[in-house]
Each structure stands twice: as structure tokens, then as C-alpha cells.
Amino acid sequence: xxxxxxxxxxxxxxxxxxxxxxxxxxxxxxxxxxxxxxxxxxxxxxxxxxxxxxxxxxxxxxxxxxxxxxxxxxxxxxxxxxxxxxxxxxxxxxxxxxxxxxxxxxxxxxxxxxxxxxxxxxxxxxxxxxxxxxxxxxxxxxxxxxxxxxxxxxxxxxxxxxxxxxxxxxxxxxxxxxxxxxxxxxxxxxxxxxxxxxxxxxxxxxxxxxxxxxxxxxxxxxxxxxxxxxxxxxxxxxxxxxx
Ligand SMILES: [Zn+2]
Numbered sequence: 001x002x003x004x005x006x007x008x009x010x011x012x013x014x015x016x017x018x019x020x021x022x023x024x025x026x027x028x029x030x031x032x033x034x035x036x037x038x039x040x041x042x043x044x045x046x047x048x049x050x051x052x053x054x055x056x057x058x059x060x061x062x063x064x065x066x067x068x069x070x071x072x073x074x075x076x077x078x079x080x081x082x083x084x085x086x087x088x089x090x091x092x093x094x095x096x097x098x099x100x101x102x103x104x105x106x107x108x109x110x111x112x113x114x115x116x117x118x119x120x121x122x123x124x125x126x127x128x129x130x131x132x133x134x135x136x137x138x139x140x141x142x143x144x145x146x147x148x149x150x151x152x153x154x155x156x157x158x159x160x161x162x163x164x165x166x167x168x169x170x171x172x173x174x175x176x177x178x179x180x181x182x183x184x185x186x187x188x189x190x191x192x193x194x195x196x197x198x199x200x201x202x203x204x205x206x207x208x209x210x211x212x213x214x215x216x217x218x219x220x221x222x223x224x225x226x227x228x229x230x231x232x233x234x235x236x237x238x239x240x241x242x243x
Contacts, residue, residue: 005047008054014046018223022049024057028077028088029068031061064088073113076120082107082131084183091120100127128180129156135184136175139191147214149198163225164190166197173198182225189221 003014012033023036037046050057067090068074076091087107094110101108109127111120133156140151152171158178159165165174173194179187192215200207211218 003043003046005043005050007047007050010054010057012050012057014043014050016041022046024050024053025079025086026057026060026064027079028064031064033057073110075111080107081181083180084186098123125158125177128177132156132175132177132180132187135187136191139188140195143192143195147192147195147199149195151195151198164194166194166201168198168201171198186221186225189215189218189225193218 001016005012005014010033012035014035014037016039017036019036019038021038022041025034025036026032027034033050035046035050037049067088068077071090071092073093074090075093078089080087080089082102087102087105089107089109091109091111093113093115095113096110098112098115099110109120109124111123115123136154136156140154144150150171151173153173155172155174156177157174159174159176163176163179166172167174173191175187175190175194179190193211196207196210196214200210215221
């Protein structure tokens, strides 16, 4: 369910989600405001919360305006996630080697002048792959002896409608690079899930027993994976097995 409320001349989109506490975001480039509230929260409570946060909203909007005005070479700005945390991601043109800097709340990406949208996207994707690769290789090394399986190869790639996949005969696992936006423990769940498919290819009772034994919080992890309000995310599933 969605609604919109007006407070002090500011329009706030209210979205009810399966979350524990309210989350308030001021998004670039225009400073639009979104308030996520737990399901069953009355609209009036959402309004009271937003009124209390009005000062904070105004400060964030002003910070954003200043940032956009004062950042030389800025060509793109949006909110994005990295390992479950939300950042303001700015893309700047700069006549130097392309780079990525991750700060407390900001990610700054520089590209050479004239780099088009597709090449920027590729650069960001390659950076995500590098981050994932480091994390995933460690996870696989850790989980291979625990599960007594061997991953002969893993592939990190864009996937449209699944978090992971497994070709158990070849011992290959495939992971969605969008997992880099999720908390690490959720990526670990997907990796363990796919590695268990090396033992049991289908989601049968044996599979459920194994995942429950090795990753007891899997149901919660699965629900969170599909529930985090990540912008521009497709409603992905972890149901990943295709013969
Ligand atoms: Zn599966």
C-alpha cells in the first residue's frame, strides 16, 4: 500500500513494508522524500513521525542541493546500496583513470569525460564483481570443507530473475552480482544454498534438511532477500534450479 502526505510544503511518499522500524530517505537528485513504515502502521502515525523528522528532511535536502551545486563534473547522482547500506552515489567526469571511492555515506565514481551511460554501467558492474569475487572466494573456501563439496567454478553475472543458480554435474555455481547490494549474510545464504545443490539438486526434503542443518536462519534470509526495499530491483527469487 502506498500513500502521499504533505508536510510543510513537502510531499512525502509513504510505503508500507514488512520491516521492523520506520525508514526515511531523501533521494537525489531532487530531494524527494520516501517514508517506509511497518505494515499496519496507521497513516496518522506515519504523519506524526514525518512531522518530527521535518527538520532532518530539510537539512538533508539542503545538503543534497549544496552537493549537486558544488561538485564539479557531476553527471549522475542517485541512491544505491552496497552490502546492505544505503549511499548517495555520485558519478563525476574527471580526466584521470576511472576510480571508485567509498565514504561513510557517499560513493564517488569518476569516469573520463564523454563516458556514456552503458560504459559507466559496465565500469560499476566490474567494480561490483571485484568486491563480490573477494567475498565469495572466501565463502567458498570456508564452506567447501563444511559441506564436503567442491565448487569447480563460480560465475558472477547479471541475472534477471534469480539470485543464484547451480549446475551440479559440472560443480559450477552462478551468482547474481546484485547481491553486492545486500547484507553479506544474505549473500552467504545464497552461496550456501547453491553449494548444497551440489549435494542435492532439487528442493526436496533432503535439501531442506541440509540447509536447515547448515544455515538454520535460511527462511528469514530468504524472506529478507526478497523484501529489502532496494531501488530498481526486480522481485527476485532464490528458487534457482533449472534442469
Ligand atoms: Zn535452490
